[in-house]
Amino acid sequence: MKHYPDPLALVDVALFTIREGRLALLLATRRNRDEPYCGALALPGGVIHVDEDEDAQDAARRVVRTKLGIDPPYLEQLYTFSGRLRDPRRWSLSVAYYSLVPQQVLEATHIEGLEFVPVDALPKLPFDHDAIAAMAIRRLRGKSTYSSLLTFLLPQAFTLPELHAVYEQVTGSNTNIAAFRKKVLDEGMIEPTGQRRTGGQHRAPDLYRRKGAGLQELKRTI
Amino acid sequence: MKHYPDPLALVDVALFTIREGRLALLLATRRNRDEPYCGALALPGGVIHVDEDEDAQDAARRVVRTKLGIDPPYLEQLYTFSGRLRDPRRWSLSVAYYSLVPQQVLEATHIEGLEFVPVDALPKLPFDHDAIAAMAIRRLRGKSTYSSLLTFLLPQAFTLPELHAVYEQVTGSNTNIAAFRKKVLDEGMIEPTGQRRTGGQHRAPDLYRRKGAGLQELKRTI
DNA sequence: TTAATAGTGTCTGTGAGACAATATCAG
DNA sequence: CTGATATTGTCTCACAGACACTATTAA
Missing domain, CATH: 1.10.10.10 (Winged helix-like DNA-binding domain superfamily/Winged helix DNA-binding domain)
Known part of the structure; x- marks a missing residue:
C-alpha cells in the first residue's frame, strides 16, 4: 500500500459588497513573508486549521472573521480549485467560498491592507484567483434571478x-x-x-x- | 508561524447510468483491509495521488478508469465535503464528482464488487456518502430541465x-x-x-x- | 402647485403544457 | 387495413417585460 504525500488544503473567499453603488470584491494585501505573492492583492484565504476548524466552511468563516471582524451573513461554497501548479509551494487544493455582506455592516471597517475593488476593475490576481473571482461573479449573477x-x-x-x-x-x-x-x-x-x-x-x-x-x-x- | 497538519484529501464519484430503465448509481465494495468500512458498499473514491493526478478532476477520472476501465463521458465537480469527523482516520476533505455514463458503454462491464443500484433503493452508505448521493441526485434532477x-x-x-x-x-x-x-x-x-x-x-x-x-x-x- | 420618485393596472409576446390530428411502420 | 407508435399543429395558461397611469412626498 503506497503512501502519498498530502496536498496543501486551503480556503479562499470572494466577498462581495456594494461600494458607492457598484458591486465590489474584497481584496487583501498578502502579509506573511513566508508565503508566496507577499505584498500582492489577492482574495483573502489561508490554510485550513484542523485543530480549530470543524470543516472547510468553518475555515472560510474564520478567514472573514479574522479579516473584517464580522461573521459573514451569507457564505456559500463555490467550487474547489486544485492542481499541481496553482500554488508554488506544492500540489494544492483550495475550497473557494463566496460571501455577501451589506455595505452598512462594513461602514466603519477601514482596515489597513484591505480594499474593496469594483468587479469590473479588478487587477490581475495571483494564483488562480482570477478564475475564482470570475466564477464567483458568474454564480452571483446567475443566482440573482431566481433567489433571494x-x-x-x-x-x-x-x-x-x-x-x-x-x-x-x-x-x-x-x-x-x-x-x-x-x-x-x-x-x-x-x-x-x-x-x-x-x-x-x-x-x-x-x-x-x-x-x-x-x-x-x-x-x-x- | 504555526504549522498545521494537512487534512486527508480524497475524491468520491457518484456515477449514474440507466439500468433496466431506472436511474442507478454505481456502488463499489470497499476492498483494502487498511481502510475504514472495508467490505461495505460505498461510492467509489480514494485519496488524491499527487504524483499522478494533475488536479482533483483528474483524480476522479482515474478512480472511474480504475473501477470501470473507461473514461467517463461526463464528469463534473459536485461539492466538497469536509470535516473533522466524516472520516474515522482524521480531518478529511473529499471533492465529490458526479458522472454520467450510457448503459451501452457498461454493457459488458460486470466487474466483481461493483453494483448498479437504483437511486430510489440505495442502502445506507458509509461516511457522508448518503449526503453526497443525495446532492448528486438533486443536481442531476435540477440540471435536467435546462441543459443537455x-x-x-x-x-x-x-x-x-x-x-x-x-x-x-x-x-x-x-x-x-x-x-x-x-x-x-x-x-x-x-x-x-x-x-x-x-x-x-x-x-x-x-x-x-x-x-x-x-x-x-x-x-x-x- | 410642482418636480421627482413610488406604486398599480393593462397589454403583449414567449414558452410550456394539454390535447387533437396526422404520419408511418409491421403484419 | 389495423394497431401501435412517432410527429406535427392548435389552444390555453402563466409569467416576464414594456408602458401608461395614479399616488405620495418635500419644497
Missing part, C-alpha cells in the same frame, strides 16, 4: 427601488422596475415590514425584509 | 421518445411528450442526424445527437 440572494447585500429592511438598483448593478441588465417589482413580490421571497422610509424628498417607499432567515430559491436546484 | 445533461445517459444517436423516457425517469415527472419535444428542440441543444431508427414494429423514429461535444446550458448559470 441579493437581499444579503442590503440591510435587513430595504426598499424595492434599492433592491432593483442592486439587481441592475449585479446583472448589468436594465429592466423596468414595475416588472421587477411584480416578479419579486409574487415569487414570495420578500415581504413588507409594514413600515415606510420617511425623510426622503419624495414619496416614502415601502420597506421590505427577506422572508425566512436563509436563502430562498425557486425550483431549479442546480 | 441527460443526453450523456444515452448513446451518441438517440430518439426523442428515449430522451423523454430518461427525462421522466430522472425527474420523476410525467409530462407529455409533445410538449417535451417542442421544448427540447427549440432550446437547440440537440439536432437531427438525418437518420431514423428502422426495424421497430411501428413508425421509425428520427434520430438525434447532442449539439457540440460538451454540455449545453440555458442562460441560468448556477
Whole structure:
C-alpha cells in the first residue's frame, strides 16, 4: 500500500459588497513573508486549521472573521480549485467560498491592507484567483434571478427601488422596475415590514425584509 | 508561524447510468483491509495521488478508469465535503464528482464488487456518502430541465421518445411528450442526424445527437 | 402647485403544457 | 387495413417585460 504525500488544503473567499453603488470584491494585501505573492492583492484565504476548524466552511468563516471582524451573513461554497501548479509551494487544493455582506455592516471597517475593488476593475490576481473571482461573479449573477440572494447585500429592511438598483448593478441588465417589482413580490421571497422610509424628498417607499432567515430559491436546484 | 497538519484529501464519484430503465448509481465494495468500512458498499473514491493526478478532476477520472476501465463521458465537480469527523482516520476533505455514463458503454462491464443500484433503493452508505448521493441526485434532477445533461445517459444517436423516457425517469415527472419535444428542440441543444431508427414494429423514429461535444446550458448559470 | 420618485393596472409576446390530428411502420 | 407508435399543429395558461397611469412626498 503506497503512501502519498498530502496536498496543501486551503480556503479562499470572494466577498462581495456594494461600494458607492457598484458591486465590489474584497481584496487583501498578502502579509506573511513566508508565503508566496507577499505584498500582492489577492482574495483573502489561508490554510485550513484542523485543530480549530470543524470543516472547510468553518475555515472560510474564520478567514472573514479574522479579516473584517464580522461573521459573514451569507457564505456559500463555490467550487474547489486544485492542481499541481496553482500554488508554488506544492500540489494544492483550495475550497473557494463566496460571501455577501451589506455595505452598512462594513461602514466603519477601514482596515489597513484591505480594499474593496469594483468587479469590473479588478487587477490581475495571483494564483488562480482570477478564475475564482470570475466564477464567483458568474454564480452571483446567475443566482440573482431566481433567489433571494441579493437581499444579503442590503440591510435587513430595504426598499424595492434599492433592491432593483442592486439587481441592475449585479446583472448589468436594465429592466423596468414595475416588472421587477411584480416578479419579486409574487415569487414570495420578500415581504413588507409594514413600515415606510420617511425623510426622503419624495414619496416614502415601502420597506421590505427577506422572508425566512436563509436563502430562498425557486425550483431549479442546480 | 504555526504549522498545521494537512487534512486527508480524497475524491468520491457518484456515477449514474440507466439500468433496466431506472436511474442507478454505481456502488463499489470497499476492498483494502487498511481502510475504514472495508467490505461495505460505498461510492467509489480514494485519496488524491499527487504524483499522478494533475488536479482533483483528474483524480476522479482515474478512480472511474480504475473501477470501470473507461473514461467517463461526463464528469463534473459536485461539492466538497469536509470535516473533522466524516472520516474515522482524521480531518478529511473529499471533492465529490458526479458522472454520467450510457448503459451501452457498461454493457459488458460486470466487474466483481461493483453494483448498479437504483437511486430510489440505495442502502445506507458509509461516511457522508448518503449526503453526497443525495446532492448528486438533486443536481442531476435540477440540471435536467435546462441543459443537455441527460443526453450523456444515452448513446451518441438517440430518439426523442428515449430522451423523454430518461427525462421522466430522472425527474420523476410525467409530462407529455409533445410538449417535451417542442421544448427540447427549440432550446437547440440537440439536432437531427438525418437518420431514423428502422426495424421497430411501428413508425421509425428520427434520430438525434447532442449539439457540440460538451454540455449545453440555458442562460441560468448556477 | 410642482418636480421627482413610488406604486398599480393593462397589454403583449414567449414558452410550456394539454390535447387533437396526422404520419408511418409491421403484419 | 389495423394497431401501435412517432410527429406535427392548435389552444390555453402563466409569467416576464414594456408602458401608461395614479399616488405620495418635500419644497
